Amino acid sequence: MNNRLSQTLYGSLRGTVASRLLCGFFLFLAAGLTACTMPVPESQALVVYSGRNENLVAPVIESFTAETGIRVEVRYGGTSAMAATILEEGPNSPADVFYGQDAGALGALAKAGRLQVLPEDVQSLVDPAWVAADGSWIGTSLRARVLVYNTDELTAENLPANIHDLTDEQWRGRVGWAPTNGSFQAFVTALRVIEGEEAAQAWLEAMIANDVQVYPKNTPIVAATGAGEISVGLVNHYYLLRFLAEDPEFTAANYHFAESGPGSMVNVAGAGIVDSCSNCEAAEAFVRYLLSQAAQDYFLSTTHEYPVVGGQVDLPSGAVPLDTVALPEIDLSDLEDLEGTLALLRAVGALE
Amino acid sequence: MSKPLFVPMWLRPQSRSGQVRLPASMVLPSVLVAGLLLLPLGYLVFRATGVEPHVWRDLWSPSTLRILGRSLLLVIGVNASVWLLSLPLAWLVVFSDLPGRKLWTVLAATPLVVPSYIGAYVLIAMYGPRGLLQQWLEPLGIERLPSLYGYPGALIAITLFTYPYLFLGLRSAMMSLDQSWLDAARTLGQSGWKTLGTLLLPVLRPALAAGSVLVSLYVLSDFGAVALLRYTTFTSAIYLYWQSSLDASAAALLMLVLVILTMVLLGLEFVLRGRAHIARTHAGAGRTVTPVRLGRWKYAAWLLLGGTVFMGMGNPIIVSLIWLVKGLAAGAVLQPVWQAMGNSLLVSLLAAVTAVLVFAVPTAYLAERYRKLSARLPARAAYIGFGMPGIAVALSLVFFGARHAPWVYQTVYLLLLGYMVRYASLAVGPLRTQLSRINPRMEEAGRLLGFSEIRVLWRVTAPAARGGLLTGAALVFLSTMKELPVTLLLGPTGFNTLATRIWSATEEAFYARAAAPTLILLLVSALGIAAIFSGEEL
Numbered sequence: 019m020n021n022r023l024s025q026t027l028y029g030s031l032r033g034t035v036a037s038r039l040l041c042g043f044f045l046f047l048a049a050g051l052t053a054c055t056m057p058v059p060e061s062q063a064l065v066v067y068s069g070r071n072e073n074l075v076a077p078v079i080e081s082f083t084a085e086t087g088i089r090v091e092v093r094y095g096g097t098s099a100m101a102a103t104i105l106e107e108g109p110n111s112p113a114d115v116f117y118g119q120d121a122g123a124l125g126a127l128a129k130a131g132r133l134q135v136l137p138e139d140v141q142s143l144v145d146p147a148w149v150a151a152d153g154s155w156i157g158t159s160l161r162a163r164v165l166v167y168n169t170d171e172l173t174a175e176n177l178p179a180n181i182h183d184l185t186d187e188q189w190r191g192r193v194g195w196a197p198t199n200g201s202f203q204a205f206v207t208a209l210r211v212i213e214g215e216e217a218a219q220a221w222l223e224a225m226i227a228n229d230v231q232v233y234p235k236n237t238p239i240v241a242a243t244g245a246g247e248i249s250v251g252l253v254n255h256y257y258l259l260r261f262l263a264e265d266p267e268f269t270a271a272n273y274h275f276a277e278s279g280p281g282s283m284v285n286v287a288g289a290g291i292v293d294s295c296s297n298c299e300a301a302e303a304f305v306r307y308l309l310s311q312a313a314q315d316y317f318l319s320t321t322h323e324y325p326v327v328g329g330q331v332d333l334p335s336g337a338v339p340l341d342t343v344a345l346p347e348i349d350l351s352d353l354e355d356l357e358g359t360l361a362l363l364r365a366v367g368a369l370e
Numbered sequence: 371m372s373k374p375l376f377v378p379m380w381l382r383p384q385s386r387s388g389q390v391r392l393p394a395s396m397v398l399p400s401v402l403v404a405g406l407l408l409l410p411l412g413y414l415v416f417r418a419t420g421v422e423p424h425v426w427r428d429l430w431s432p433s434t435l436r437i438l439g440r441s442l443l444l445v446i447g448v449n450a451s452v453w454l455l456s457l458p459l460a461w462l463v464v465f466s467d468l469p470g471r472k473l474w475t476v477l478a479a480t481p482l483v484v485p486s487y488i489g490a491y492v493l494i495a496m497y498g499p500r501g502l503l504q505q506w507l508e509p510l511g512i513e514r515l516p517s518l519y520g521y522p523g524a525l526i527a528i529t530l531f532t533y534p535y536l537f538l539g540l541r542s543a544m545m546s547l548d549q550s551w552l553d554a555a556r557t558l559g560q561s562g563w564k565t566l567g568t569l570l571l572p573v574l575r576p577a578l579a580a581g582s583v584l585v586s587l588y589v590l591s592d593f594g595a596v597a598l599l600r601y602t603t604f605t606s607a608i609y610l611y612w613q614s615s616l617d618a619s620a621a622a623l624l625m626l627v628l629v630i631l632t633m634v635l636l637g638l639e640f641v642l643r644g645r646a647h648i649a650r651t652h653a654g655a656g657r658t659v660t661p662v663r664l665g666r667w668k669y670a671a672w673l674l675l676g677g678t679v680f681m682g683m684g685n686p687i688i689v690s691l692i693w694l695v696k697g698l699a700a701g702a703v704l705q706p707v708w709q710a711m712g713n714s715l716l717v718s719l720l721a722a723v724t725a726v727l728v729f730a731v732p733t734a735y736l737a738e739r740y741r742k743l744s745a746r747l748p749a750r751a752a753y754i755g756f757g758m759p760g761i762a763v764a765l766s767l768v769f770f771g772a773r774h775a776p777w778v779y780q781t782v783y784l785l786l787l788g789y790m791v792r793y794a795s796l797a798v799g800p801l802r803t804q805l806s807r808i809n810p811r812m813e814e815a816g817r818l819l820g821f822s823e824i825r826v827l828w829r830v831t832a833p834a835a836r837g838g839l840l841t842g843a844a845l846v847f848l849s850t851m852k853e854l855p856v857t858l859l860l861g862p863t864g865f866n867t868l869a870t871r872i873w874s875a876t877e878e879a880f881y882a883r884a885a886a887p888t889l890i891l892l893l894v895s896a897l898g899i900a901a902i903f904s905g906e907e908l
Contacts (some may be wrong), residue, residue: 052888065863071874071878073874074879086514091864092864094858095858097859098614102612103765105618106772107768108769108772110772110779111772122614198597198613200613200614203614218533237876237878237879238491241496242500264696264702264880265696265700266700356614360611364428369602
């Protein structure tokens with residue numbers, strides 16, 4: 019290398035590595051520009067920020083385009099990240115629609131005044147239980163809280179009637195939960211609303227004292243339950259149905275608590291129109307489409323969520339009709355105090 | 371030159387010390403780029419001013435200290451294990467007579483491309499209490515393996531997927547060592563181990579320091595692996611709080627604590643790096659690399675290299691293949707990933723070249739060649755972004771982009787800036803190590819011959835620093851290949867990469883769909899690294 023160095027030092031004209039790199043750089047920059055600016059964003063395309071997964075909702079969005087001819091550009095990300103993006107973008111946000119998978123993020127956008135009030139006739143399509151109190155967002159499909167259990171170890175008869183039985187000695191170290199998950203936190207909020215602050219705190223503390231196993235989200239809980247790492251887990255109902263779709267032999271099943279209570283509450287995935295929308299009419303058409311029979315059927319059959327419009331006829335295997343479940347009496351708009359839930363979870367040490 | 375063969379240069383030649391004005395041709399780009407890289411810091415300060423008083427109260431609580439302590443424990447543990455792993459690995463691929471050292475280099479570098487949440491998931495699937503290993507051992511009556519969760523799991527996962535930072539840096543530093551120093555030590559009858567302690571380690575100090583800083587900052591900024599392995603760190607706590615509350619102000623304030631930690635680590639690096647500057651003073655006549663014969667040790671060497679590569683790459687490949695087979699058997703439909711692959715390669719190579727040429731060259735040169743504090747600052751500024759979680763970097767650029775630069779917002783340019791903020795620092799360390807090896811007198815000779823500062827950099831320094839440039843490019847390339855939050859938030863709408871495809875599939879438990887992109891990510895990255903290193907002369 020040193021010989022080479024002295025050669026260049028005395029004026030050898032051979033190309034250096036740096037010059038080659040620089041040539042490459044400009045080539046790449048040029049290529050990058052052509053490749054990435056090719057689909058020139060037409061101002062007419064509807065822009066959807068989706069906190070819902072591409073694998074779940076891309077087919078619905080495609081059929082919306084097929085039906086209406088409205089082109090859609092979708093930015094996928096986590097529900098929190100997408101909501102936060104709209105908040106940070108401010109009035110320049112390119113987003114027309116926010117489509118998220120928990121009422122919390124929709125509520126945060128609504129609270130910041132970033133969602134338009136939906137037209138009355140759109141709101142009236144759905145049971146008021148699944149619509150924001152101020153009409154700023156609307157539920158598009160339902161997700162039930164369940165107890166997933168390992169079928170090698172347990173049958174439905176051995177399972178507890180309500181969440182409080184999980185604090186029994188026999189469940190020590192055998193229950194999984196995901197205290198950082200939005201749906202779990204919504205469930206804790208429901209617990210506080212239905213049974214009161216003290217009961218909620220006592221339950222959380224008893225669960226921790228009973229060596230509840232902590233997971234970052236629902237999927238690993240279902241995976242761990244099927245593997246027998248834990249016996250039961252507090253999750254949303256549809257994760258198991260997806261595991262079963264990929265592996266019919268998967269050794270787990272869903273259980274809806276026999277007694278009505280926060281343990282069997284139902285949450286929504288929903289959508290709202292962003293206040294700074296530039297394509298507001300198309301945005302409204304999109305929200306309407308999500309509530310159409312075609313889209314609702316799709317949710318039921320493919321994402322395994324419960325529809326908000328129409329009956330529940332052909333449920334996927336492993337799913338129970340919602341009207342046979344002992345649902346708690348609760349209004350989703352009462353679940354806005356997420357701050358209080360986070361404070362409680364922190365106070366009992368569930369978030370560490 | 372009639373200098374002795376090996377002279378540690380404790381000080382720069384006088385002409386380059388403090389009084390000299392820094393060349394504007396280097397300062398301007400450095401300051402400009404460093405300024406851009408500091409945008410997220412500005413955003414954090416701006417956001418943190420709106421914080422509610424109760425967050426301050428929460429911050430000064432014992433639980434904050436406890437969580438910070440957990441983060442630091444992990445930093446210390448991961449550093450220790452990364453050193454233990456990387457030093458022998460780098461030594462083996464540089465100095466030993468092991469066959470296929472170039473191939474081993476590529477294989478041992480590739481685990482860096484495994485996203486940490488995938489790495490952690492794979493470890494649990496393989497070695498969890500009821501993982502694959504347990505299933506294979508079940509006939510022997512083993513019902514459950516010891517739990518992987520908590521500190522041990524986090525330590526193993528992060529070690530496996532960050533050691534290449536140090537490994538590649540050390541390798542590049544070892545390759546630029548003057549072989550004659552080692553020969554001299556051997557001629558003087560010094561044993562191999564003693565050479566390690568008295569010559570190798572001191573000479574490798576800058577590379578060790580630079581690599582350790584990267585590893586430490588990675589530990590501080592990661593939340594994917596620690597969340598899955600159930601070890602709460604400061605960052606995962608902030609992230610989870612932010613995710614539920616969407617309280618940007620509180621998150622920003624807590625993130626500033628992380629920035630302070632980053633600065634403390636950079637200070638430590640400065641101490642660890644040492645003040646010595648060790649350069650060749652001589653052309654290094656008779657410098658033929660004499661590989662060390664491993665003899666019977668070669669079995670241990672095979673075991674170490676093979677074991678590391680198996681844990682880093684083998685496990686993800688096995689788990690992906692299982693996903694694929696199970697999914698296909700159940701009738702899962704795979705989706706084409708060619709476009710995502712093309713996008714991944716394009717932005718990663720762009721990021722690598724930009725980081726090296728636009729950022730690392732001017733800042734590393736300033737930091738190495740001038741002893742002023744002001745000359746070192748631009749290189750330091752780059753580390754801030756690496757110490758921050760990607761989502762924070764991404765949201766800060768969303769804020770600036772959408773509000774103040776809408777013409778670049780959601781284009782590949784701002785995406786590239788995001789990658790620079792995150793990863794430009796990766797290119798600086800190896801280049802600085804290499805520059806410190808190049809005798810400034812070479813450059814001075816160039817100046818004496820009438821070349822301008824830029825021309826000397828171009829014709830003298832850059833060719834001699836080739837190894838450092840390429841190693842930096844490799845690190846940025848691999849890191850960008852797996853980058854997720856910046857890509858999701860700042861990419862053009864509808865922009866897909868392999869990393870976003872893997873994330874999107876695993877997020878909702880479509881494991882069969884994650885398998886193909888994971889396998890392609892590993893393969894393409896290995897090929898990319900091989901291509902980058904083929905630019906080296908061995």
